Amino acid sequence: MELMSIQSFAEPGLIHFLIVSAILFSLGIMAVLSRRNTIMVLMGVELILNSANINFIAFSRFTELSLHGHMIGLFVIIIAAAEAAVALAIVLNVYNKFKTINLDEISLLKG
Amino acid sequence: MVEHTLHSIGQFLPEIVIVSTLCVIIVADLFIKSERHTTGWIMLGGLLLAGYFTIMQIGRSEAVFYDMVAVDPFAVFFKSILILAGIFIVFFSMKSLELESYKPRIGEYYMLIAGMMLGMMMMVGSANLLLMFLALELTSICSYVLVGFTKSSLRSSESSMKYIIYGAVSSGIMLYGISLLIGVTSSTDIYTINEALIAGVEQTLILNISVLMIIVGLGFKIAIVPFHFWAPDVYEGAPVTIAALLAVASKIAAFGMIIRFFSVTFIDSAGVSASGVWTAIEGIHWDLLLGGMAALAMIVGNLTALRQDNIKRMLAYSSIAHAGYILMGLVILTSEGLTAIMIYLFIYLFMNLGAFYVAMLFLNKAGTESIEEYKGLGFRAPLAAIALTIFLVSLTGIPPTGGLIAKLYIFGAAISAGWIWLVVIAGITTVISLFYYIRVVRNMFFYKPDENAPEISFDLTSKLILFALLIPTLFLGIYFAPLLEIAKSSISIIGF
Numbered sequence: 001m002e003l004m005s006i007q008s009f010a011e012p013g014l015i016h017f018l019i020v021s022a023i024l025f026s027l028g029i030m031a032v033l034s035r036r037n038t039i040m041v042l043m044g045v046e047l048i049l050n051s052a053n054i055n056f057i058a059f060s061r062f063t064e065l066s067l068h069g070h071m072i073g074l075f076v077i078i079i080a081a082a083e084a085a086v087a088l089a090i091v092l093n094v095y096n097k098f099k100t101i102n103l104d105e106i107s108l109l110k111g
Numbered sequence: 112m113v114e115h116t117l118h119s120i121g122q123f124l125p126e127i128v129i130v131s132t133l134c135v136i137i138v139a140d141l142f143i144k145s146e147r148h149t150t151g152w153i154m155l156g157g158l159l160l161a162g163y164f165t166i167m168q169i170g171r172s173e174a175v176f177y178d179m180v181a182v183d184p185f186a187v188f189f190k191s192i193l194i195l196a197g198i199f200i201v202f203f204s205m206k207s208l209e210l211e212s213y214k215p216r217i218g219e220y221y222m223l224i225a226g227m228m229l230g231m232m233m234m235v236g237s238a239n240l241l242l243m244f245l246a247l248e249l250t251s252i253c254s255y256v257l258v259g260f261t262k263s264s265l266r267s268s269e270s271s272m273k274y275i276i277y278g279a280v281s282s283g284i285m286l287y288g289i290s291l292l293i294g295v296t297s298s299t300d301i302y303t304i305n306e307a308l309i310a311g312v313e314q315t316l317i318l319n320i321s322v323l324m325i326i327v328g329l330g331f332k333i334a335i336v337p338f339h340f341w342a343p344d345v346y347e348g349a350p351v352t353i354a355a356l357l358a359v360a361s362k363i364a365a366f367g368m369i370i371r372f373f374s375v376t377f378i379d380s381a382g383v384s385a386s387g388v389w390t391a392i393e394g395i396h397w398d399l400l401l402g403g404m405a406a407l408a409m410i411v412g413n414l415t416a417l418r419q420d421n422i423k424r425m426l427a428y429s430s431i432a433h434a435g436y437i438l439m440g441l442v443i444l445t446s447e448g449l450t451a452i453m454i455y456l457f458i459y460l461f462m463n464l465g466a467f468y469v470a471m472l473f474l475n476k477a478g479t480e481s482i483e484e485y486k487g488l489g490f491r492a493p494l495a496a497i498a499l500t501i502f503l504v505s506l507t508g509i510p511p512t513g514g515l516i517a518k519l520y521i522f523g524a525a526i527s528a529g530w531i532w533l534v535v536i537a538g539i540t541t542v543i544s545l546f547y548y549i550r551v552v553r554n555m556f557f558y559k560p561d562e563n564a565p566e567i568s569f570d571l572t573s574k575l576i577l578f579a580l581l582i583p584t585l586f587l588g589i590y591f592a593p594l595l596e597i598a599k600s601s602i603s604i605i606g607f
Contacts, residue, residue: 049283055287065294068298069293083275090256090272097265108265109269109273
């Protein structure tokens with residue numbers, strides 16, 4: 001029994017990867033909810049996307065999903081890059097206008 | 112394999128035309144430096160050509176590109192109304208005074224609209240989770256930029272930032288849900304996922320969580336409560352044309368995707384009954400959950416719209432409420448419900464685009480978006496004011512307008528499926544909605560304009576666009592048999 005538990009630590013299986021990705025996902029959500037700096041929020045979004053990516057790769061390694069998972073992973077990386085580029089451009093524009101990127105201070109629109 | 116790919120390309124012509132239009136616009140933008148909307152006309156030509164190829168697809172029903180994309184009557188119907196909405200938006204953009212000071216960059220604007228059209232047309236056709244996500248992201252990324260297109264406006268910048276943060280987070284959550292769903296079913300296209308679900312999966316908890324997460328992403332796109340909070344801010348800050356595009360086209364596309372996803376993935380095709388639709392996945396009462404979201408959307412949307420002064424913000428809350436009404440058809444998910452959704456979306460296109468168009472005309476000529484400042488506009492611009500009245504009456508659902516027919520069918524479908532409490536809520540909120548729509552009409556007609564306020568007149572093309580929206584809104588309230596027939600013949604989804 002003891003040997004089994006040691007082995008399960010030594011050889012990472014699907015469940016370990018899923019736990020790592022779940023932790024990353026939670027950290028991402030936490031960053032999004034708690035941070036007030038826009039850049040930090042965007043970092044949280046990147047964490048969320050990458051946690052999903054870990055899932056894809058883990059599933060493709062351990063289930064019959066095979067190469068599909070890798071392919072989706074590649075697409076997600078590209079999407080994340082595109083989104084980050086657009087987001088940074090928008091944040092730059094907001095900084096030029098408002099002279100701040102604190103989310104609480106940018107609130108012309110409400111109601 | 113080569114034959115299949117070549118055949119698939121032949122079935123993909125509308126999207127290919129849009130991609131080529133996008134490229135042509137980029138190149139044309141480099142060389143043509145005229146003050147007119149040349150790139151807009153190119154976009155219009157591309158949309159018309161894509162519309163022609165879409166109409167050529169009527170009657171086809173097959174899955175191309177190895178089950179990646181479905182070409183079925185359902186997709187053709189949605190693509191046609193998306194292209195129709197796109198054509199109207201291009202015309203609006205040519206008339207918009209807001210975009211006037213961005214003339215040197217207008218090529219980018221139309222290029223992004225082409226990208227968004229491509230994303231939306233792929234959303235309604237895709238039958239693979241990866242392609243669904245890619246299409247959704249393509250639409251979203253283009254719309255983030257479009258919302259912030261009027262860069263010198265503070266409100267536009269702020270709304271685009273809010274939109275990209277909310278949008279990126281919700282699509283990230285959706286992607287995580289997709290990764291779990293793909294993991295437990297070991298497949299990416301929705302037909303094999305359906306087979307795997309019917310065969311039964313062991314991890315029902317993970318499955319339920321994954322579907323909930325996917326609902327977050329899709330719910331964000333259709334702006335349903337509780338994922339609606341971006342809509343008012345974004346609609347208010349965005350240029351009117353883009354607000355109209357988001358309220359109509361983007362919502363239609365998201366509904367097309369959500370219907371295909373739910374109806375193919377979660378149906379137990381062995382027991383095709385009205386109640387057997389959600390049986391492929393156990394644990395949560397999905398129909399009750401979606402019904403609750405629809406009811407909340409109707410209540411929150413209509414009640415919050417009551418105290419809005421900005422017309423775009425009011426229309427945003429009204430579009431949240433309308434998303435609730437449309438979601439009622441999805442809760443039922445019978446062929447009757449789907450027919451009702453399609454009729455609703457078609458009529459919604461004309462009446463909501465019309466309301467946004469008149470709001471844009473008033474912004475152009477009277478320079479105001481505030482409903483308080485609409486006082487007396489009924490006397491200064493009678494034609495536009497009467498048109499706005501008709502659009503708003505239609506959005507409420509009062510005869511003899513198309514809005515009545517839309518609501519009638521969706522309420523009827525819900526009643527015959529036994530969702531009485533939902534219909535009661537919908538009925539009550541419809542009465543509430545009358546108050547804020549009529550407030551606009553009262554402000555326009557029951558107050559005398561200032562003595563020195565000039566008459567507002569519109570040029571011929573503006574009036575023509577107005578009539579192109581006004582006539583269907585009125586006409587569909589009286590004679591809707593052809594629309595019903597088209598909707599009935601368009602509900603066949605592959606695998607449903």
